[in-house]
Amino acid sequence: MEIKSAITGLSALANDTRLAAFRLLVQAGPAGMAAGELARRLAVRPNTLTAALTILSHAELVTARRAGRSVIYAARYETMRALLAFMTENCCANSLPDAPGA
């Protein structure tokens, strides 16, 4: 993962609504969750949630698929895994395992 992608991912998750939405989607698993259901659980307006999901989607942290009238969103685990790997490898170098400054 490149720095640019990492910052996009970090930015996407660095927001209450988006982080909460992503966590719910992770819990929901591959089956995902409808946008409306997400909005209800997070107590945010539909259009606000759409904005949040658009940003998460642009960061490739979620996918969207239509099912009837609903749009089902699901977490993209691979991207999250790549982001965590980047942070561990590039930001923690080989420092964290030994914890020299902890």
Next chain:
Amino acid sequence: MEIKSAITGLSALANDTRLAAFRLLVQAGPAGMAAGELARRLAVRPNTLTAALTILSHAELVTARRAGRSVIYAARYETMRALLAFMTENCCANSLPDAPGA
């Protein structure tokens, strides 16, 4: 780590200058690096770097100590470790190990 701290940390790292500064500090190890040296390597103005370091410091991702005329900054590995742990546990639930959606 609480959600609030996680978002503070994610926000702090979600910026080119700050992420680059943090990476340099991680590479520098516990010895840290002077603000001026960081500014030179990152090719940013001193006051811009101060702003970046202030945000990282507020997120408890770096520490500062004065050494003569210089101020030495160092990465706080413990906070970074806690942030990664939070992201792994709370955002990836138990999903990532099995990679059901990858």
Next chain:
DNA sequence: TCCATTTTTCGAGAATATATGAAATATTGA
């Protein structure tokens, strides 16, 4: 087709973030 449901798009405004020049502060040594 008509209507209800679900989600998205649009436009606007408030709030926040970012980078800057200039000035101020802290430290050292002559």
Next chain:
DNA sequence: TCAATATTTCATATATTCTCGAAAAATGGA
């Protein structure tokens, strides 16, 4: 004390982010 070095603070201008109401678009069923 004075000057040089290193960093921070301040005020500001620009840019971006965030949320919202209203309207539009997509879908399914009567």
